[in-house]
Amino acid sequence: MPARILSIPFVLGAILFLFLAWEAHSSYSIYVVPFVIALAFIYILSPQINWWWWTRRPPDMPPKLRGLLERHLPYYQHLADPEKLRFRRRVRLYMEANDFMAKGMDEVTEDLKAVAAICAVQLTFGRKDFLLSKFEHLIFFPQPFPSPQYPKNYHASEIYEEDGAILFSAEQLMKGFLEPHNFYNIGLHEYAKVFERSYPEFGFPPLTEDHWLELQQISGFSQAWIQQWINLDPIPLRPVSIVHFFTWPAAFQAQLPELYAAYARLFNQSPGKAGTPVLGELV
Template structure:
């Protein structure tokens, strides 16, 4: 990364003048000051420097993740060639820009990071803001978990807005990605909730009791089963609708055409929505 390249001369300079001050004359120590100052400046600005660099020279997506989305993600498969490259670039940038933490696991598996990145890029693909940078911390557990917000509830996903955190149960997240017609896609659901907080002025359709019935017609997933599956007392119907919008596209359009049109407009998905 560019920041490491820029830091190197300051480190070398500081070491050289330290050696000269020790072996030749103490007066050389004064020249360490600009070296240390330069090092600190570049270090503090390294996220911005690296992001600027990646915007012009974007990182390549790992070949294993290219295979993953090429074989497992219909949204990506249906994109034009140029849009596929843009999708891969956004995935790589998202993985670079955010903090991934594995709880109860030795490290964060690459495919798990890739599934998370692919999910948010799919959701925001029609928009300029694909980072949703109010939420930069992703914590993944190997199984359902309690949390400070819900200490008595073992649940599979959550967002904590005050700290900009998303939390997932790895197994349930992967099931939703690989088998979204059988298992509710908690990745799309939670990122839809994040999107709503990052774009509070968006005019979403309303979903009352009748809306839940229609969402069940779209997906075959009753309201109560989604609540039980996630493990929390309430779920966001708009975020559920967004998840179904991507997973059950044609059925959603047939059952709820007005709501489909509103969500499509907000997310600007007309140019590319996978089937």
């Protein structure tokens, strides 16, 4: 952590003058005070210090987490090498910028953090601001869970806008990411909802109930199956359509060319395009 590195000389200075106060003369103790004050400021400002450092020297993902992209994410595999590096750096920055909390489990593992961050970065890869900062609290349960919003439903995911929180079942999140053609990706689903709420001024294209059948033809997932997988009623159509846009881009473009073009403009990217999905400059 950059803030911890910055604090090292102040820790050593405080220790030095404490030693002198103990061994030589007690008057040296007064010189400890500035070092303690500096350390307190570093502690308070450590998130800002760390973020300032990371945005200027963005870290890459460690090799173990990078394997999630290389083995399981066609979206990433189609990127040109410079875009792959930018994608990995954004994932790592997202992991550092947000608050990850475990409920009913010992900790949020690094692969869970990475999968959630990957889903977010996919949606925002065409934008300069990629953090979706209105929702910075990510809460993970080991399996489907009830919540104050849905106390009777053991469900896989939800967002709680008042607290800026996104809630996931770790089991369903990982299955949807690792096997997107067998299980619906709740990570993309919830971040699609977050994206829509983060940018209410955007002109989202209209949808009709007929789109449910067309989306089923693309993925094989029926409206009833997705609803059962998440276990909330009703399931909004908008995020489901966005999940399909990112997960099955070629089939989506063939089945729904006008909606594909509208989403490509909205997200400033064409996920089925080889080399780089971003359309022009970041917006």
